[in-house]
Amino acid sequence: MPQRSNRRELLADAAIEVLAREGGRGLTHRAIDREAEVPEGTTKNYYPTRSALFLAIAHYLAAQHTAALEGLRSQIPADVTGEDITALYAAMLRRMSTSARSQFLALFELHLEAVRNPEVRAALADITKANVDTAVQLHAAVDRRMSRRGAGLLDAGMLGVALSMLSLPDDLVEELGFDDADGLARALLTLGSVRDGSAIGVLRDFAS
Incomplete structure (x- = not known):
């Protein structure tokens, strides 16, 4: 995963890859954490709900x-x-x-x-x-x-x-x-x- 200037950009890019690959059902906080190679729970700290994830993307x-x-x-x-x-x-x-x-x-x-x-x-x-x-x-x-x-x-x-x-x-x-x-x-x-x-x-x- 390329380096990003800030954590939100990193998570957004990872979320796009997950959404494209897995579809809406596969868009989970853990999947994004894995894609972004960040500690588990990182995405949830920034975007607490699935609705927040979709809106951020x-x-x-x-x-x-x-x-x-x-x-x-x-x-x-x-x-x-x-x-x-x-x-x-x-x-x-x-x-x-x-x-x-x-x-x-x-x-x-x-x-x-x-x-x-x-x-x-x-x-x-x-x-x-x-x-x-x-x-x-x-x-x-x-x-x-x-x-x-x-x-x-x-x-x-x-x-x-x-x-x-x-x-x-x-x-x-x-x-x-x-x-x-x-x-x-x-x-x-x-x-x-x-x-x-x-x-x-x-x-x-x-x-x-």
Whole structure:
């Protein structure tokens, strides 16, 4: 386990790994202690209940994600192109199922928890808002209009595709084209950019 600057960060990273690997039922104080390689009882001292554990993970992921996207929005190159944006979203899809697999599996578990936990729901809302703000600003940078509604549709599509990539058998993922990150990113970006009345046509073209 890598060294962390503070104990809460160490426990949060360990909790993400446990949640991703074991699911909600396996998220226990002892499991996190073992993952973080800290004395038994450490996690419980910081987060006394399971609800506190879920909320801590949600806040930690939201803080990391929103900070990363704020950095991205502040450094959009003046010469950015539409193809650059497509490549960025394709890279995000690949990352969801590779280097950031644990974070996204934990995120899906948090979405399930949020159905019953309003505090977790609020933290996830911060993630979605950051995604929406970023999509709108990126498209404005290349003189393309994307409404917040369209950006929300893009965000939901990205999550849905990532969930399919992570949960379906490999042969079905390949058959459905869910292993084509570039094509998926292009289709999702197009769908998010069109006006409401044109969405059916975009879906028809993608399905053909």
